[in-house]
Amino acid sequence: MAASTLERPLAARPSTWFVWAGMTAFGVFLLGILVAVVVDSFGRQWFDTWLPDGFTTERYVAAWDRFDLGEVVGVTVGVAVLVVVISVLVGVPAAYALARRDFPGKRAVMLLFLLPVLMPPVTYGIPLATVMYSFGLGRTLTAVVLVNLVPSVPFVILTMTPFIEQINPAIESAARMCGARTRQVFTRILAPLLVPGILAAAILVLVRTVGLFELTFLVSGPGSDTLVVAIYRGMTAAGGGEARQLISAMSVIYTATMLAMLVVALRFVNPTQLVAQVKETRDD
Amino acid sequence: MSDFESLELRGVGRRFGGVDALAGLDLTIRAGEFVALLGPSGCGKSTALNCLAGLLPLTHGEIRLDGRRIDTLPPERRGFGMVFQSYALFPHLSVAKNVAFGLQMRGVPRAEIDARVRAAIDLVKLGEHAKKLPGQLSGGQQQRVAIARAVVLEPSLVLMDEPLSNLDAKLRLDMRTEIRRLHQSLGLTTIYVTHDQEEALSLADRLVVMREGRVQQVGTPDELYESPASWYVADFMGYRNILPATVVSASGGEAVVELPRVGSAGDGGVRLIGRAVGGLGAGDRARVAVRPEDFTVTGAPRVAPASTSGGGTTGDAGSVPGSVSVVEYHGREFAVGVQAGDTMLHARATTAPDVGGAVTLTAPVDRVLVFPESLDAVVVAPREVAA
Amino acid sequence: MSAVGQRPGRATASLRHRLAERGIDPTLLLLVPGLVVAVALFVYPFSYGIGLTVQPTAAMQEQWGGGALANYVAFFRDPFVFDSVWLTMRLALPAALFNVLASVPVAMVLRHRFRGKRLLTSLLVLPITLGTVLTAQGLLIFAGRQGWINRTLLELGLVDEPLKLVNNYLGVMLSLIITGFPFAFLLISSYLSGIDPSLEQAAKTLGAGWWQRFRRIVLPLLAPGLATTFVLTFVLAFSVFPSARLVGDAMGETRVMSLMAFRAFGEQNDYTMASTIALMMGAVELIVVVAVLGLRSLLYRGTTGGKG
CATH class of the missing domain: 3.40.50.300 (P-loop containing nucleotide triphosphate hydrolases)
Structure with missing residues (x-):
């Protein structure tokens, strides 16, 4: 009895059943949404029936041509990779300085990096987009990359700072006592130790950038739209059965792209580290 | 190398x-x-x-x-x-x-x-x-x-x-x-x-x-x-009993001190004679340091004041009456906690005394060190303590 | 050898040493790129945006008066715009509250080991990768008039005609829960895992029942985490835009602030009014965040036993 209560202390209570019922409802909705989109994207005609009256892959071909998805996917992946690389290059050194040094004004700097994460994207996105347009950067890839850096750089900093803090500073001292210069401390000792954290942060930035709608939408245009924005434009521009299935096809492509990037990224990082890192981050 | x-x-x-x-x-x-x-x-x-x-x-x-x-x-x-x-x-x-x-x-x-x-x-x-x-x-x-x-x-x-x-x-x-x-x-x-x-x-x-x-x-x-130079060093060197005291008189490298918080209440405290380390004068506040192993535990309580004449270096420093409150087994010997007034003193004994029993602690004069209470005037360099 | 108590009068430290003592050394140069990005892409546009709000268009000044403050006058006087504050709060507050409160029991249950936990956890995290737009598309199909939900309810005879689950307040709420709940759940779980389980066991040995353990031990320790989670979930729900447009009633009951800002920006090309709405949005959010964090520091001062 004692052992079983330790393992499943809530098992027999009504509250537990309540939780499981809620979870089931959530799961039904989640799977329903996913499956509905996938079925719809392969459906021929689907109106007043349980399932479409036939299956085809031609929606994908149609959507691909109609929305120029080759370019859109290219833009999406390109923007995401650029944003990840830049925010890691900019964010990790800053996180190092914040983790290792106490200096006057540190709290102000932390606040500066925290604000873009706490503020609704629209609040700074609209003035930022206005600035972009006035610099003639509107609807360009440069603008899309730049606006995506605003939440990504602070995100890398906020993720990496606790990660660096938990690396014992004595290890760096030890390297110095062994005769390593600053550059060697970074390349030979710190870089290998930081790799798991950097990869985790990079994956999260990747997912966020691919999924980020508001900021990209404000400055992108034809030729610089990412997939989410293209889907949104498709949904708001057209209405009706035919278009809906094209949108569904596009949504499936979006999910597939996201999953593919995640799978590739996860080849390089242990998922448990990713989860642990997620926890680390959220704590701030 | x-x-x-x-x-x-x-x-x-x-x-x-x-x-x-x-x-x-x-x-x-x-x-x-x-x-x-x-x-x-x-x-x-x-x-x-x-x-x-x-x-x-x-x-x-x-x-x-x-x-x-x-x-x-x-x-x-x-x-x-x-x-x-x-x-x-x-x-x-x-x-x-x-x-x-x-x-x-x-x-x-x-x-x-x-x-x-x-x-x-x-x-x-x-x-x-x-x-x-x-x-x-x-x-x-x-x-x-x-x-x-x-x-x-x-x-x-x-x-x-x-x-x-x-x-x-x-x-x-x-x-x-x-x-x-x-x-x-x-x-x-x-x-x-x-x-x-x-x-x-x-x-x-x-x-x-x-x-x-x-x-x-x-x-x-x-x-x-x-020869610890201060009671702080003595504390590190195994002098577990460090007691606040007041100097009654000091001469010839020895000091007579009164321990206000040790001994039975009412009689103004117990007097001890010890080796003076550092400059001490009558009325100064001091700290007395004694290692547990330098205390001898005897069963029968004796009358307090030791030699008022100030004895020799081989004589007893005085005796402290108290009652046994803790006895720990340490292999070859026993660690004894003796309650004297409102102070717990630490001593060693080869046989275990009864808990609660009345005992007397004594120590040789040259094993009782008397230091000035202030630590600021301590000299850095190793010093020879005059015998 | 000199006696202690007198420090050598002259400090031999160089300026570099003295600065380093205060934490200022070349390492801080590493902050520079990050600061440049923050200043160029956040601080500057933000200040620029504040400047924009007091340069209203001629049309605005004419319509609403108030001179340089015409945009603000319009914001507070125009019910079409100002009502969006209430409409946003009506969505964001209950959504955030629900996500946080529902996460607590789920996280409590999932805290213990059981078969299939990994699968369940990944299922919960899935919507984060789906994004709001795909969720909206799925909801339209799945919960629409002819979707599987209504079809099932009709077949079972539970309803006579299809329920209206999308293109209204409910649709946006569903979308906010589907995207926001996993986020809240992840956060709460990590806070919960930061609470030493031996505390609960200690309470158990002292005779506390499960409710007492939760109420007297877990909840007080979790409170700061709850507040933080609420704030972050609220921020997510507050800036809701795609779902309000796609599965909501964009001109009616889900006419949220961000929609109004986008309308001014994209459709009316009135950048100054768009900035005004955007900034007011930030201000409203700030009020809620400060209120919640203030409440948190009022209710609880101490450590969680874990980090956070």
Whole structure:
């Protein structure tokens, strides 16, 4: 009895059943949404029936041509990779300085990096987009990359700072006592130790950038739209059965792209580290 | 291995945020010496070590190696080895690569690196673990790797920052012997930081006792053990009974003191005679220090005042009446806690007295040390205490 | 050897040392690129945006008066715009509250080991990768008039005609829960895992029942985490835009602030009014965040036993 209560202390209570019922409802909705989109994207005609009256892959071909998805996917992946690389290059050194040094004004700097994460994207996105347009950067890839850096750089900093803090500073001292210069401390000792954290942060930035709608939408245009924005434009521009299935096809492509990037990224990082890192981050 | 004559610290200090973490440290270390910095946490001993290593900048004073000033050099160019309290092994490198790291940084040829790494790993008896990562080793093994990593560079000076404090008691004893063996067989010069007096006494040629960033006493283990310069040092050297007292009279290196809080209530306290250390005059506030093993426990209470004449150095210091409150078995002997007034006194006995029974504690006069209460006037240099 | 008690009068430290003592050394140069990005892409545009709000268009000044403050006058006087504050709060507050409160029991249950936990956890994290737009598309199909939900309900005879689950307040709420709940759940779980389980066991040995353990031990320790989670979830729900447009009633009951800002920006090309709405949005959010964090520091001072 004692052992079983330790393992499943809530098992027999009504509250537990309540939780499981809620979870089931959530799961039904989640799977329903996913499956509905996938079925719809392969459906021929689907109106007043349980399932479409036939299956085809031609929606994908149609959507691909109609929305120029080759370019859109290219833009999406390109923007995401650029944003990840830049925010890691900019964010990790800053996180190092914040983790290792106490200096006057540190709290102000932390606040500066925290604000873009706490503020609704629209609040700074609209003035930022206005600035972009006035610099003639509107609807360009440069603008899309730049606006995506605003939440990504602070995100890398906020993720990496606790990660660096938990690396014992004595290890760096030890390297110095062994005769390593600053550059060697970074390349030979710190870089290998930081790799798991950097990869985790990079994956999260990747997912966020691919999924980020508001900021990209404000400055992108034809030729610089990412997939989410293209889907949104498709949904708001057209209405009706035919278009809906094209949108569904596009949504499936979006999910597939996201999953593919995640799978590739996860080849390089242990998922448990990713989860642990997620926890680390959220704590701030 | 030590390729220098002497290392000189002159007025070394470090102020941080308006507080002296370390002040006025003067110390000359000769090649081949084993020097221990001893004190509780926050006394400045680790600060001193880090300043010496170059990991913390000095704010005052200078450090010279054979007359050449080195306190302006970055740590990587001082050529010292260091062993950290947390070991600070590189977690992503194998044992062999950890040890090889410093040699690689110095551009030593590959063949020589291999040979020296193997020799260093054998020296700390980790031959079969060379390929393992630090995370796969036990605490003691990790500490050996850290030591090998420091000594493989044949440094002019090895700095050790509480290297044994993360190990369990038995391992600590083994590693203590190991460190002393390495120090002697390699002819190292070692500076060792610890808060454990036993460790310091057993390892070091010279001890530096520190308090609040300042040196309290420097001397050989023997000097410090037999003649502590202050009650603070005495506390570290095993004088477990340190009691506030008032000097009644002082002359000829002896002092008669009154212990206000010891003894039965109402009679104004117990009087003891002890060896005066430092300048004491009648009416001064003092501290009396007695080691537990110097107290003799006798069953029958005797009448309090000892020789009012001030006895000889061989006579009794006086006697303290009390009642036994705790008896602990310590193998060959018993540790006895005696309640005297509102003070608990610690003593040793070969037979266990009854708990609650009345006893008397006595000690020889030259085993009872009387110090001025103030610690500020204490002299740094080793001093001879006049008999 | 000199006596202690007198420090050598002259400080021998160089300026570099003295700065380093205060934490200022070349390492801080590493902060520079990050600061440049923050200043160029956040601080500057933000200040620029504040400047924009007091340069209203001529049309605005004419319609609403108030001179340089015409945009603000319009914001507070125009019910079409100002009502969006209430409409946003009506969505964001209950959504955030629900997500946080529902996460607590789920995280409590999932805290213990059982078979299939990994699968369940990944299922919960899935919507984060789906994004709001795909969720909206799925909801339209799945919960629409002819979707599987209504079809099932009709077949079972539970309803006579299809329920209206999308293109209204409910649709947006569903979308906010589907995207926001996993986020809240992840956060709460990590806070919960930071609470030492031995505390609860200690309470158990002292005779506390499960409700008492939750109420007296877990909840107080979790409170700061709850507040933080609420704030972050609220921020997510507050800036809701795509779902309000796609599965909501964009001109009616889900006419949220961000929609109004986008309308001014994209459709009316009135950048100054768009900036005004955007800034007011930030201000409203700030009020809620400060209120919640203030409440948190009022209710609880101490550590969680874990980090956070």
